[in-house]
Amino acid sequence: MKYAEEFRDPIAARAVLDKIQQVVDQIGATAEKPVHIMEICGGHTHAIFRYGLDKLTPAGIEFIHGPGCPVCVLPMSRVDECVELAERPEVIFTTFGDAMRVPGTRKSLLQAKAEGADIRMVYSPLDALEIARRNPDREVVFFGLGFETTTPSTALSIQQAAREGLENFTVFCNHITVPPPIKALLDDPHMVLDGFVGPGHVSMVIGIHPYDFIAEDYGKPLVVAGFEPLDLLQSVLMVLEQIRDGRAEIENQYSRVVPDDGNPVSIAAIADVYEERPTFEWRGLGEIDASGLRIRDTYAAFDAEVKFGIGYGADRRIVAEPEGCSCGAVMTGRMKPVQCEQFGKGCTPEMPLGALMVSSEGACAAYYQYGGARAAEPAE
Numbered sequence: 256m257k258y259a260e261e262f263r264d265p266i267a268a269r270a271v272l273d274k275i276q277q278v279v280d281q282i283g284a285t286a287e288k289p290v291h292i293m294e295i296c297g298g299h300t301h302a303i304f305r306y307g308l309d310k311l312t313p314a315g316i317e318f319i320h321g322p323g324c325p326v327c328v329l330p331m332s333r334v335d336e337c338v339e340l341a342e343r344p345e346v347i348f349t350t351f352g353d354a355m356r357v358p359g360t361r362k363s364l365l366q367a368k369a370e371g372a373d374i375r376m377v378y379s380p381l382d383a384l385e386i387a388r389r390n391p392d393r394e395v396v397f398f399g400l401g402f403e404t405t406t407p408s409t410a411l412s413i414q415q416a417a418r419e420g421l422e423n424f425t426v427f428c429n430h431i432t433v434p435p436p437i438k439a440l441l442d443d444p445h446m447v448l449d450g451f452v453g454p455g456h457v458s459m460v461i462g463i464h465p466y467d468f469i470a471e472d473y474g475k476p477l478v479v480a481g482f483e484p485l486d487l488l489q490s491v492l493m494v495l496e497q498i499r500d501g502r503a504e505i506e507n508q509y510s511r512v513v514p515d516d517g518n519p520v521s522i523a524a525i526a527d528v529y530e531e532r533p534t535f536e537w538r539g540l541g542e543i544d545a546s547g548l549r550i551r552d553t554y555a556a557f558d559a560e561v562k563f564g565i566g567y568g569a570d571r572r573i574v575a576e577p578e579g580c581s582c583g584a585v586m587t588g589r590m591k592p593v594q595c596e597q598f599g600k601g602c603t604p605e606m607p608l609g610a611l612m613v614s615s616e617g618a619c620a621a622y623y624q625y626g627g628a629r630a631a632e633p634a635e
């Protein structure tokens with residue numbers, strides 16, 4: 256297949272769904288005793304609801320929505336630090352748009368902007384670099400946020416700033432990595448996970464081998480998937496076939512985009528610019544070992560934590576989630592978004608209480624946008 260429409264062909268989708276039903280029957284999965292498949296990536300969560308795959312697939316499959324939305328897992332204390340940075344008079348704070356509405360303790364970046372902070376939305380860290388070149392008397396801070404998908408572009412912008420000797424450009428680094436939270440979830444005795452649909456964009460950078468431990472140490476299958484409905488259906492089928500056959504392997508359904516060994520240029524840029532933090536906080540999941548990146552000392556001149564004295568040590572402030580917010584339970588599959596008492600009431604995309612309602616990749620936003628809001632209404 257070559258064109259997007261071919262990956263949305265209803266006849267082909269029906270054929271894969273029939274095969275999925277067959278394998279579900281062979282496994283003996285039912286609505287009462289389902290197979291639990293976690294889609295790690297928020298983009299996959301969005302696609303599952305957008306195309307109604309949760310309703311088309313048999314009741315014997317339960318999708319667990321994973322922690323793969325970087326905006327959703329950003330801890331509230333880091334949002335507060337963003338706001339504090341952005342409110343400094345010398346700072347131009349630059350960020351991707353999806354971080355603007357994430358609630359902090361006091362306010363979001365959007366509210367800080369409304370109150371006069373110089374916050375500018377950019378499409379790339381290269382835009383932030385250009386703002387720095389044009390404003391030599393101001394400090395331009397780029398909010399580095401995201402998984403391995405966006406980590407390389409931030410690294411390349413830091414390398415470029417170093418080459419140019421830019422003295423007014425820094426990055427507030429909040430980049431995180433996908434494999435450690437999967438390990439944390441697999442180590443959680445309360446989690447029931449039978450297999451994974453692996454992230455497509457992240458894997459385009461890191462390849463498929465960083466997931467080998469999932470098969471080798473935990474005996475669970477993972478299939479890296481694309482984002483079209485047929486990609487997802489085929490990936491679910493591949494996971495189910497592994498479960499049926501008693502196999503646990505890392506497979507690549509998205510090979511038209513994901514090289515098994517990843518992108519060597521991106522991997523080299525990441526290794527040059529960043530090092531692992533011993534631990535990093537994930538909203539709803541707590542501290543996870545070796546799950547965050549910080550900027551190496553070689554590039555300390557471009558590290559906003561160094562320039563503005565923002566630490567990330569053991570003594571840092573941990574901020575509790577707002578009362579009634581169940582983001583952690585949703586993110587670990589213990590609760591569906593519609594079961595949160597705030598869903599569609601105290602928490603909507605217009606006025607989010609929790610981060611899962613902010614980004615389009617958040618599970619709560621996906622439920623709300625594609626019919627979950629109706630599911631929350633009491634039955635007549």
Ligand code: SF4
Nearest residue numbers: 581582595602609619
């Ligand atoms: S509805 Fe809002 S508060 Fe509840 S889990 Fe979702 S994002 Fe969090």
